[in-house]
Amino acid sequence: MMVSNTTGRVFLVGAGPGAVDLLTLRAARLLGEATAVVHDGLVSDAIMALVPASALRISVAKRRARHTLSQAAIGDLLVELALAGHAVVRLKGGDPFIFGRGGEEVDACAAAGVPVEVVPGISSAQGAGAATLMPLTHRDHASIVSFVAGECRGLAAQNWVGLAGPGRTLVIYMGLAGSEAIADKLIADGLTPDTPVAVIERATRHDQRLFRSLLADLSGLIARAGVTSPALIIVGAVARLGVADSEILTLAEAAPCPIS
Ligand code: SAH
Numbered sequence: 645m646m647v648s649n650t651t652g653r654v655f656l657v658g659a660g661p662g663a664v665d666l667l668t669l670r671a672a673r674l675l676g677e678a679t680a681v682v683h684d685g686l687v688s689d690a691i692m693a694l695v696p697a698s699a700l701r702i703s704v705a706k707r708r709a710r711h712t713l714s715q716a717a718i719g720d721l722l723v724e725l726a727l728a729g730h731a732v733v734r735l736k737g738g739d740p741f742i743f744g745r746g747g748e749e750v751d752a753c754a755a756a757g758v759p760v761e762v763v764p765g766i767s768s769a770q771g772a773g774a775a776t777l778m779p780l781t782h783r784d785h786a787s788i789v790s791f792v793a794g795e796c797r798g799l800a801a802q803n804w805v806g807l808a809g810p811g812r813t814l815v816i817y818m819g820l821a822g823s824e825a826i827a828d829k830l831i832a833d834g835l836t837p838d839t840p841v842a843v844i845e846r847a848t849r850h851d852q853r854l855f856r857s858l859l860a861d862l863s864g865l866i867a868r869a870g871v872t873s874p875a876l877i878i879v880g881a882v883a884r885l886g887v888a889d890s891e892i893l894t895l896a897e898a899a900p901c902p903i904s
Contacts, residue, residue, distance in 0.1 A: 652679075652726040654753050655733050656740040658765015659683075662849040664690040666771060670763050680730040682722060686737030686874060688849070700730070715745055719752025726758040737874070739767040743793050743817050767791070769815040772847035772876050776854050778886030785881040786813040794819025794826050794877065805833050808879045816877040823877065824863040830879065835859060842883035845875040853890040856883060 655674050660666035667675075675681070675694040683692065685705030695701060702721065704713045713721070718734075725732045740746030740762055753760035769791055773780045780789045790807040794816040808814035808830055819826050831837055837860035845853045857865040859879065865871075869890075 650729055651758060652728065652730040652732060654722050654726050654749070654758055654760045655731075655763060656744075656746045656749055656760065657733050657735050657763040658739040658744070658767075659687045659691050659735050659737055660766040661738055661768040661771030661775075661847050662686070662688050663771075664688065664694075666766050666848060667691060667694075668763060668765065671765065674731075674733050674763065675735070678731050678733040680725045680732045681735055682718070682725070682732065683735040684737060687735050691735070695733075700725070715748055716752075719749055722749060723752060723756040723758050726753070727756070736765070737768070738771075739765045742767045742769075742791060768817070768847055768874065768876055772815075772844040772878070775848045775852055776842075776844055776886040778842065778844075778854075778878065778882055780813050780815065780878075780882060782882055782885065785885070786811055789813040789815065791815050791817065793817050794822050796822035796825065799825055799829065804829065808833075808835055808839070810881070812880055813882050814879040816879065818873075819877045820866060820871060820873055820875055823866050826877070827859050827862040830859060835879075839879060840881060840883035841865070842878040842886075843869070843871050843875055844878065845869075845871050847874075847876065854887065856889050 657671045657674055672694055678695055678699050680700040681695050682702045682704055704718050722732055722734055734749060736744045738744060746762060750760050769780065781787060792804060792814065795818045799822050816826060837858065839859040841857055841859050841862050843855045843866060855865055855869045
């Protein structure tokens, strides 16, 4: 392992939405040169296979209500590894600067005088659109696209007015748990209950699934299909486009959709 007394460097690298060949060439090169990799839970084994066997691998997986390391502790860890001389790759799902807390990690490195670089990744919104043939913008359907965080905590304080509706695509990250409140919020903001929605689970992975319904049925759809994280919710006319829905084998036994 190449560890010297000189200060190392931190690379905040976007791992993309899952498929190994959706990494950038720069990300792949830096992974191959890393002496320490600090990764979160969304990073696939196939991507981790690019890391040299001799490199340190540290998982800081974060799941709802089960944090293994606080954000401050992750910043401290990156700084500590870099000061020990490591070439540190901080590997994050998607893009580091889209709901990736990359800004906080840049600040932690900068405050400690540790050189830091950011390598963009394909965000799950882009991966999900491509993998389901669902364009996020389309001249006939949407000319505005917004990315929002649908975490239940803090949802009420967010102002989404104008982000969704005719001619717009709203992509909601981290929205599964709060899906009922999300639909209520959008309807209260003026969206019609029959606005198309799509839910894309594990986009770009071999077992990705896509389900569609209408806004008023969003949480019902998620429950019937048994959607689990990671998944994106897409609201707007483009949600009707793309490949066919995944089959829901248990649908016949499930409650009927309230809107048809
Ligand atoms: N930086 C990441 C987002 C991190 S927030 C990015 O740019 O994609 C975590 C959320 O991203 C998840 O809750 C989910 O909403 C979404 N997500 C990440 N990977 C995904 C995937 N393969 N399919 C669908 N959604 C995904």
